[in-house]
Amino acid sequence: MGIELITTTEGLRTRLAELSQAERLRSAGFVPTMGALHSGHAALARRAAEENDLALASIFVNPLQFGEAVDLERYPRTLDADLELLDAAGVRLAFAPSVEEMYPYGEPGVRVTAGPLAAKWEGASRPGHFDGALTVVAKLLHLAHAPVPVNRAYFGQKDAQQLTLVQQMVDDLNLDVQIVPVPIVRDADGLALSSRNRFLSEAERESALVLSRALRLLEERAAAHEPLDLDSAVALVQSAPGVELDYFEVVDPRTLEPLAENCEFTPFRGEGLAIVAAKVGPVRLIDNAVLSS
Numbered sequence: 378m379g380i381e382l383i384t385t386t387e388g389l390r391t392r393l394a395e396l397s398q399a400e401r402l403r404s405a406g407f408v409p410t411m412g413a414l415h416s417g418h419a420a421l422a423r424r425a426a427e428e429n430d431l432a433l434a435s436i437f438v439n440p441l442q443f444g445e446a447v448d449l450e451r452y453p454r455t456l457d458a459d460l461e462l463l464d465a466a467g468v469r470l471a472f473a474p475s476v477e478e479m480y481p482y483g484e485p486g487v488r489v490t491a492g493p494l495a496a497k498w499e500g501a502s503r504p505g506h507f508d509g510a511l512t513v514v515a516k517l518l519h520l521a522h523a524p525v526p527v528n529r530a531y532f533g534q535k536d537a538q539q540l541t542l543v544q545q546m547v548d549d550l551n552l553d554v555q556i557v558p559v560p561i562v563r564d565a566d567g568l569a570l571s572s573r574n575r576f577l578s579e580a581e582r583e584s585a586l587v588l589s590r591a592l593r594l595l596e597e598r599a600a601a602h603e604p605l606d607l608d609s610a611v612a613l614v615q616s617a618p619g620v621e622l623d624y625f626e627v628v629d630p631r632t633l634e635p636l637a638e639n640c641e642f643t644p645f646r647g648e649g650l651a652i653v654a655a656k657v658g659p660v661r662l663i664d665n666a667v668l669s670s
């Protein structure tokens with residue numbers, strides 16, 4: 378394996394400076410993750426490696442963005458396999474700091490406030506989640522910033538609200554990085570890949586498929602200029618055993634406000650984002666689909 382594991386902020390800074398100078402790098406592509414990597418992460422990593430002279434990734438389970446302690450404790454940790462996956466994707470540096478390295482003074486007093494966009498959907502169900510996520514993303518973007526002309530950072534569209542908020546933070550705080558969105562990677566049966574999928578039983582996994590099926594239905598109706606009939610998609614999700622729906626809405630992709638066009642009898646026109654979140658057994662799942670006609 379050629380990948381280098383770095384665990385300290387000082388080590389990362391030093392290595393980025395050395396490589397940038399020695400190899401006259403023009404661009405660096407950064408992939409922030411929480412580890413337990415799967416093919417979705419591999420897609421981000423491959424894009425970062427293909428589109429930049431240097432690709433680097435972070436693996437850090439950020440306590441600040443977790444609500445329930447049990448969710449944090451049981452979050453899967455698979456460092457050796459993660460390094461292999463990143464290496465195969467062309468990533469050269471893996472930054473995997475401890476909690477103490479990232480937060481040496483304990484809980485940070487100064488944090489990023491994610492603002493009104495963070496109050497809805499995922500933010501409503503996971504209070505404080507986006508303040509915690511944006512705070513660590515700001516720190517990571519700073520730490521992973523290479524002394525090269527172009528820095529890029531890669532985020533999955535699966536976490537659509539997070540992606541919108543990260544882009545907003547970069548714009549609002551003039552951070553010197555280009556945010557690159559990467560499409561959702563799914564299993565052959567349609568389930569969006571997620572590190573938490575491993576906690577689904579076979580029956581729960583089968584039930585979870587209604588999420589992508591319902592989104593698919595809306596995609597097809599939108600493309601055919603039919604009324605979306607969101608109610609029937611909601612009913613489909615609710616019909617699956619063990620699925621506890623949190624929200625299912627069609628929103629404006631920029632503002633994340635519900636779309637008026639999403640009414641029962643009007644043919645769909647334009648662009649929308651269908652977003653869904655549900656608890657399936659012990660696991661909270663999210664998924665989304667871009668609607669366009």
Ligand SMILES: Nc1ncnc2c1ncn2[C@@H]1O[C@H](COP(=O)(O)OP(=O)(O)OP(=O)(O)O)[C@@H](O)[C@H]1O
Pocket residue numbers: 409410411412417418420421531532533534535536559560561562563569570571572573574
């Ligand atoms: N199926 C996927 N397709 C594309 N990108 C993904 C996918 N799953 C995760 N990502 C992206 O990978 C990055 C790291 O995500 P993270 O480590 O939280 O993985 P995860 O699988 O979403 O885990 P979980 O949902 O259980 O927290 C994020 O930018 C996320 O959007």
Ligand SMILES: CC(C)(CO)[C@@H](O)C(=O)[O-]
Pocket residue numbers: 409410411437439442510513514536539
């Ligand atoms: C961006 C991120 C790595 C910050 O902890 C996390 O929220 C994630 O994995 O999506």
Ligand code: BAL
Pocket residue numbers: 411442443536
């Ligand atoms: N992928 C989002 C990170 C989280 O669930 O905390």
